[in-house]
Amino acid sequence: MAHKVLIVDDAAFMRMMIKDILTKNGFDVVGEANDGAQAVEKYEELSPDLVTMDITMPEMDGITSLKEIKKIDPNAKVIMCSAMGQQAMVIDAIQAGAKDFIVKPFQADRVLEAIKKTLG
Numbered sequence: 218m219a220h221k222v223l224i225v226d227d228a229a230f231m232r233m234m235i236k237d238i239l240t241k242n243g244f245d246v247v248g249e250a251n252d253g254a255q256a257v258e259k260y261e262e263l264s265p266d267l268v269t270m271d272i273t274m275p276e277m278d279g280i281t282s283l284k285e286i287k288k289i290d291p292n293a294k295v296i297m298c299s300a301m302g303q304q305a306m307v308i309d310a311i312q313a314g315a316k317d318f319i320v321k322p323f324q325a326d327r328v329l330e331a332i333k334k335t336l337g
Contacts, residue, residue: 219245220336223263225256225279226271226298231321235269235298238325244332253277257285260293267336268295269319269328272306280310287314294335298323 222244226232229251236246248263250256253270254277260268268286272279279297286293297310297318307318316335319328 220266221245221247223248223265223268225250227251227274238328253282256282260286270295270297272299283313296331
């Protein structure tokens with residue numbers, strides 16, 4: 218059975234890019250969210266195997282959202298997505314429980330490597 222993935226990014230184009238990489242490689246994209254608050258709701262609703270989470274978003278940022286998801290499910294597998302030059306945020310995200318991070322612009326092989334590593 219395909220792994221279920223929730224994609225969280227405030228940019229529709231970025232969600233589309235990740236979705237394209239994942240669906241071409243046999244993953245089931247079960248939902249998308251455009252901010253951290255929506256991500257928490259969708260996580261509870263969909264129980265995905267994995268979440269890709271943008272760091273910088275309106276409403277609720279990715280790190281806050283990650284912490285909320287971890288309260289719901291301590292075993293949640295979340296991979297953070299960040300633009301170049303956000304190293305400090307990436308460290309915060311890993312400390313908050315993120316399993317890995319991928320840097321924008323996305324490279325398909327790096328995205329897949331991070332996801333396969335995270336899912337085991």
